């Protein structure tokens with residue numbers, strides 16, 4: 001699935017109609033959640049049936065395109081399904097009980113294949129459901145020409161601090177060719193660097209994120225000094241939200257470029273399966289911005305892994321910094337010890353570099369061995385002999401039995 005985004009340009013009244021649609025989508029989602037809470041044993045299809053009921057009961061809810069109503073119900077269902085899933089996995093901490101959405105700056109409404117229409121030049125979009133938001137000019141649409149209309153599976157209207165956007169979800173798998181590089185890499189997230197790889201190379205934390213962090217703090221302090229409900233407060237809330245938006249765009253930009261570079265130049269990428277929850281518990285790592293940057297980066301590494309056909313593996317983070325990457329012995333050390341010195345084999349290496357090598361090693365071990373079955377078959381028929389010294393006993397019966405006939 002490909003996603004393209006364009007900014008919507010329209011009149012003030014049109015934006016208000018989009019707001020209405022977004023509000024209605026939220027209403028449908030929340031109502032479905034309420035319905036599920038009141039009748040716990042219902043399923044996904046009961047919720048989509050309930051959408052039609054809502055549409056009849058509330059005339060304004062009926063204005064929203066019926067497929068868009070369905071999409072909102074699906075959102076409610078995915079929140080419920082995620083909760084059930086977490087319960088099944090026996091996650092001890094938060095299970096994520098589905099919550100009602102409140103009115104916020106950002107919000108969205110999702111249409112499927114009806115309720116909207118693209119112009120022939122694909123520079124304008126018209127929303128034609130009951131809210132009659134009308135025609136908008138779209139900014140940044142040059143990619144839309146390459147795809148057939150039937151590939152447009154979903155159209156999402158997204159409200160952000162700096163305006164209204166439309167996202168097109170296009171049914172097209174992205175596959176790109178890349179020659180094998182015969183290189184593998186392990187990545188360790190650090191305190192001082194964004195990551196250290198298994199070759200000892202480091203990538204610094206992007207400085208602009210640090211800068212933005214300071215600006216965010218400044219804005220939120222300023223916001224807390226304004227009076228509740230005042231014009232000034234609204235102004236600063238918008239400023240803060242815009243700054244957040246800018247930071248998340250910078251973060252994404254950094255993550256996408258770096259992830260593409262890492263994936264394109266390696267055949268296997270291993271990294272730690274870090275749970276952000278675990279990281280926040282540790283006060284030293286509680287730098288929300290770089291955590292978020294790492295999560296974004298990882299998501300893109302996995303995406304590009306699929307696009308370019310590169311193996312990406314998340315390994316369990318236990319002992320990656322404690323073990324010796326040379327001999328495998330456990331060498332206990334606290335967070336403040338920055339160099340790994342092994343008393344068993346004398347191996348000395350930077351702490352993060354050592355960890356990155358362990359991560360790569362773990363990754364290679366967990367990568368799996370797809371060829372195993374055919375290898376076993378071949379071995380059974382005697383084509384390949386895997387016998388190594390005394391490790392595998394030689395089979396006896398052959399002795400004395402297969403004498404050439406005289």
Ligand SMILES: [Zn+2]
Pocket residue numbers: 324325326327328329342343344345346347
């Ligand atoms: Zn060692």
